[in-house]
Amino acid sequence: MIETERLLIRKFTPSDAVDLFAYLSLPEVYRFEPGEPTTLQEASDLARERAEADNFLAVVLKASGKMIGHLYFEQRQPPEFRTWEIGYIFNPAYQRLGYASEAASALVDYAFANLSPHRIMARCDQKNPASWKLLEKIGFTREGAFKQVAYFCMDEVGNPIWIDAFEYSKLEKGR
Numbered sequence: 001m002i003e004t005e006r007l008l009i010r011k012f013t014p015s016d017a018v019d020l021f022a023y024l025s026l027p028e029v030y031r032f033e034p035g036e037p038t039t040l041q042e043a044s045d046l047a048r049e050r051a052e053a054d055n056f057l058a059v060v061l062k063a064s065g066k067m068i069g070h071l072y073f074e075q076r077q078p079p080e081f082r083t084w085e086i087g088y089i090f091n092p093a094y095q096r097l098g099y100a101s102e103a104a105s106a107l108v109d110y111a112f113a114n115l116s117p118h119r120i121m122a123r124c125d126q127k128n129p130a131s132w133k134l135l136e137k138i139g140f141t142r143e144g145a146f147k148q149v150a151y152f153c154m155d156e157v158g159n160p161i162w163i164d165a166f167e168y169s170k171l172e173k174g175r
């Protein structure tokens with residue numbers, strides 16, 4: 001459990017299903033992410049799976065107990081490189097209020113204090129300023145720009161819609 005001024009960051013529980021469905025059911029959250037809108041049943045399955053996993057964390061408003069988004073945090077291979085990847089999706093009703101950067105910053109601080117990472121990195125679509133501004137706000141540095149590194153959907157004739165991405169990182173001892 002990580003606590004910030006306004007938030008608790010904790011493991012998922014099966015009872016997060018309804019709050020998870022509230023945003024994973026919306027097409028707009030997949031604009032820069034793989035996946036498609038979930039049903040309530042799929043969100044329930046995901047909440048149960050994530051309750052057993054270590055790589056997704058629920059972000060909850062302290063004031064109301066509402067789950068408003070989640071963080072992804074996973075160690076990349078090989079383990080001796082001590083590199084972790086961070087990601088995030090927040091409910092659009094709670095975006096642009098500083099919650100996502102508050103949560104991501106607290107997780108990064110927690111990780112540097114407790115998990116001994118050498119490097120924490122993130123990749124985001126160049127057309128997703130919400131993501132790269134968040135990373136810059138919490139002290140990440142843009143390391144590179146990549147052309148057509150991935151695609152999450154196809155066009156109307158079945159060709160991949162390739163995305164250009166930025167990669168950001170924060171190092172254990174700065175630069």
Ligand SMILES: CC(C)(COP(=O)(O)OP(=O)(O)OC[C@H]1O[C@@H](n2cnc3c(N)ncnc32)[C@H](O)[C@@H]1OP(=O)(O)O)[C@@H](O)C(=O)NCCC(=O)NCCS
Nearest residue numbers: 032088089090095096097098100101124129130131133134
């Ligand atoms: C990325 C995401 C978590 C950011 O959430 P958020 O609640 O807007 O984040 P914050 O309120 O902490 O804002 C972070 C910074 O981004 C800026 N920002 C947010 N949305 C923006 C937008 N649409 N355009 C430009 N800047 C934006 C904010 O102004 C803030 O910067 P500032 O404080 O210097 O002004 C949210 O947009 C989201 O869940 N998007 C859908 C999923 C997604 O794309 N995830 C990332 C995949 S890499």
